[in-house]
Amino acid sequence: MNALMKKFTHRMKPMFEQLGQWWEKRVGTHLTRLGHRLTHNKVLDVSHTRWRVFNRVNIPITNRLREASVGYLFVLIWIIGYLIFALYPIFYSLYLSFFNVRLDGASINLTFVGMGNYRAAFLEDPFFIEILIDYGISMLLNVPVTIVFALIIAMLINQDVKGKGVWRTIFFLPVIISSGPVIGELMAQGATTLPSLEEFGFVQLVLNNLSEFFANPIQTLFDSILLVLWFAGIQILILLAGLQKINREVYEAAQIDGASPWEAFWKITLPSIMSLVNVVIIYTIVSMSVFSLNPVIIYVRNIMLGPSTPSILTGLGYSATLAWVFFLLMSLIILLFVGVVSLRIRKVS
Template sequence: MKKVFASIGGFFSKNVKSPLKKAFVKIGEFYIEKIDPILSKIWHALTHNFMIRFTHSHLILFSFIKIKITNKRREATLGYMFILIWIIGYLVFSLYPVFYSLYLSFFKVNLDGSDIVLQWQAFNNFKAAFISDPYFVEILIDYVMNTLFNVPVVIVFALIIAMLINQDIRGKGFWRTVFFLPVIISSGPIIGELINQGATTLPSIANYDIINLILENVGEFISDPIQNLLETILLVLWFSGIQILILLAGLQKIDKAIYEASMIDGASPWESFWKITLPSILPLISVSIVYTVVSMSVFSLNPVIIYIKDIMTGRSTVGTLTTGFGYSSALAWIYFLVMVVIILVFVGVINIRKGSRR
């Protein structure tokens, strides 16, 4: 710190005039004479005691555990110090509430004034979700089917747009901004207003007889997700901004010499896509899939999220057992596990395809 104040003082003495320069010099002198000795003593006490002691090359814990200090460990420690506030915040405000909700899922939770009264339910909350609750399973199945249909649409659309932007065209930055802009403004209230105004649908889609023919000749189990996809196609594509940037970054990392060599060998653009482009960006496709599933699942207008929120706040009329924080926590964990299974299915399919290409 002395060197820092000395260098800053030198800068001020050369570039800043009288009043401010004198004030800063006095602050620096006060720090060096009064504060720095106190901080040095505190630092020495913290690093030279019976629990922790620093030497030039070792960290000694409790006088018998020696840890060698290397440059790599110094750099790692410095990095962890920079993100220490985030780690503490994550542990306190994210990780602890998550596991506390798992704890509450085994209880019936009643709020008695400022006290929380817990009644042990074991797995009754989880059983009630599938047996007593008349709505949750139906909503969950709709979520699974819509996700299985919507995620591939988002990924394919993002890949097509990324490949178009990756061409030698003018205004690449402009088009990146255009496709990323919905990500910035896609908050719950805005999307809700767009849905209410019908701005997320294609009204003319119902006029195509081929669409109606497909919907009439497949089972309700398949036709409902397809119809929902067609009705909210613009909303689905609204979620593709981040994926476009991820895939575009991957496409830009592919060496163009590989494409030139394939063209010399007679490969068509279609073959180059399947043999070069797609295998090169498969890891980024996996990342995009994970991001897409998570972003769609935690979206504030997701019916499952709304239903769990209504259960938690007591606005649902499902029954005495199936209300409150305990039951809503159980639903949230079931929902989380289903979301994880969907991610594993998609990533598993990608990895199987990747392995079959080797």
């Protein structure tokens, strides 16, 4: 395989070289000339420290301005994309949340109801608040478990274990499976529950021996532990990629200075991958929340598409309202977790 690749690249090399020469001779020079024309003329004259417009107005180019403009150039494609593709759907749904929407064939009938939908969501809807509270509690339980678990796995694979490729491939399985239709298939056939976990009877043991106050969270945790495991795939890989960027020499130096592995974890590993931990937190919360089997999502979908909803609440408008309330709650949870983790890390280091 590798030999084949080498042969291939060897063959391709002269072609690319020729292409490069052609580009430099035929296109590159013209482009440079064009660029020079564009930046040195009467309308616009660019030099290192100032821009001169119409031979009259001088704009001094400070370091800050230069940095800002280069930054904007990098982000420009995102801004354009946001304006074209994201702005309209997001704010259209926000707009709809203030309306009573009825679809008659292709046309949409809007009646303005102000905050009516939001009032209905909090005061009149019999299920929504309850579902939201359940959701919040399950997030508070599942997110830390998922992240700690993912971090442990990532660190394990990052050790000198035999057969790294095989392990990495196995732990990539959940990424492939949980993002596609396969997970639904497996759940339907009962392959995502582990028979041995139930055969152990551990959960039953806990239920029998502890008071309800302690036993309930443990039971929910065990019910969802497989889901948590299945949702940790992406996090494991993100953290693994981060861990691999930490220089091994730093650990060696710390060890010589007498740091225990435990201290090294808190003082080297965690601070180095802190920003990735934040990414992972955000990803975990969002992916668990917008997962199509999440009760909130099912509820919102049923209101949006389902036939079995109360007539006053029918429609896109109300489902958009619910989705935005849900969005706000999600943002709050994200802020909470990111805030707590950042504070804790600052305290330790």
